[in-house]
Structures are given as structure tokens and as C-alpha cells.
Amino acid sequence: xxxxxxxxxxxxxxxxxxxxxxxxxxxxxxxxxxxxxxxxxxxxxxxxxxxxxxxxxxxxxxxxxxxxxxxxxxxxxxxxxxxxxxxxxxxxxxxxxxxxxxxxxxxxxxxxxxxxxxxxxxxxxxxxxxxxxxxxxxxxx
Numbered sequence: 001x002x003x004x005x006x007x008x009x010x011x012x013x014x015x016x017x018x019x020x021x022x023x024x025x026x027x028x029x030x031x032x033x034x035x036x037x038x039x040x041x042x043x044x045x046x047x048x049x050x051x052x053x054x055x056x057x058x059x060x061x062x063x064x065x066x067x068x069x070x071x072x073x074x075x076x077x078x079x080x081x082x083x084x085x086x087x088x089x090x091x092x093x094x095x096x097x098x099x100x101x102x103x104x105x106x107x108x109x110x111x112x113x114x115x116x117x118x119x120x121x122x123x124x125x126x127x128x129x130x131x132x133x134x135x136x137x138x139x140x141x
Contacts, residue, residue: 019052027053029107031066037073038119048110051103060089065100068092069126078129098130105136114140 029049035042053062064083072078085091105123108114114123124137 024052025055025059026050027057027062029103030111030113031063031070033066033070034104034119037070038113038116038122040113040116040119046111049107056089060086061092061096062100064092065097068097069101069122072126073122078125080129094130098132101126101130101132105132109136109140 027050029051030040030045034040035045064086068083069078080094080097082094083092083097101123105114105127108119108123114120120137120140124134126132127134127137
């Protein structure tokens with residue numbers, strides 16, 4: 001991504017990273033597509049929504065997981081179906097999907113995006129379908 005397209009929070013994550021940045025990108029946990037689809041306020045997009053990742057993790061694995069989850073959203077239900085391997089990058093396993101969902105829940109709580117009822121419902125259904133502990137939604141209604 002070119003420098004002018006990065007959000008202030010994304011730039012801050014890059015600046016905060018102390019390690020070798022070679023081959024790393026600052027990537028979203030809650031994707032820009034999710035923010036748009038669920039009408040999540042951009043003011044809630046903070047540095048906690050970004051992690052330094054390798055390009056294949058960011059541009060293939062996480063993007064494929066995010067698209068897989070968003071693709072099920074219009075159905076108002078979610079089920080686990082394997083994500084097929086891509087030519088360049090291997091298969092994505094249920095544990096990886098569950099970890100990604102957990103990251104999204106954690107960021108949503110920290111950023112207050114969890115209070116968006118549509119997004120909370122999306123996360124809850126994703127968590128239920130992928131064996132993520134649902135007790136963490138207690139108190140967020």
C-alpha cells in the first residue's frame with residue numbers, strides 16, 4: 001500500500017514497531033471491507049486494529065479468511081467449511097480461522113466496535129461456527 005493510502009493508526013503501528021520491518025506490512029485486524037459493510041465508525045479505527053505481518057499472511061491468509069467470513073454474512077448464519085488451498089499459499093485450517101475471529105473480537109472490544117449490533121452479531125455467529133468461546137460476549141448487548 002502506498003504511503004498516502006495508509007490511515008493515521010496504520011502509520012502509528014508502523015512507527016511503534018521496534019523490530020526489523022523488512023518484508024512486513026501493517027495489516028488490519030478488522031478489515032476496511034468490514035468497517036464499510038457494518039458501517040463501523042472510522043474514529044474507532046485505532047492502532048490496536050493493526051499488526052505487523054508478512055505480506056503473504058496479510059494479503060493472502062488474512063484476506064481469504066476475512067472474505068470467507070464476510071461471504072457468509074448475508075446468509076445470516078455461518079458454518080465451518082474448509083477454505084481451499086491457493087496456488088501460492090497453502091490451506092487455511094479451522095484453528096487459523098478461530099484465531100482470526102478471536103483477534104477481531106479483542107479489537108472490537110477495545111475499539112467499541114463491539115457495540116455495533118450488526119457487527120457483534122456477525123462476530124457472535126462466526127465465533128459459534130468456529131468453536132470460539134461465546135462467554136466473552138456476556139455483558140455486550
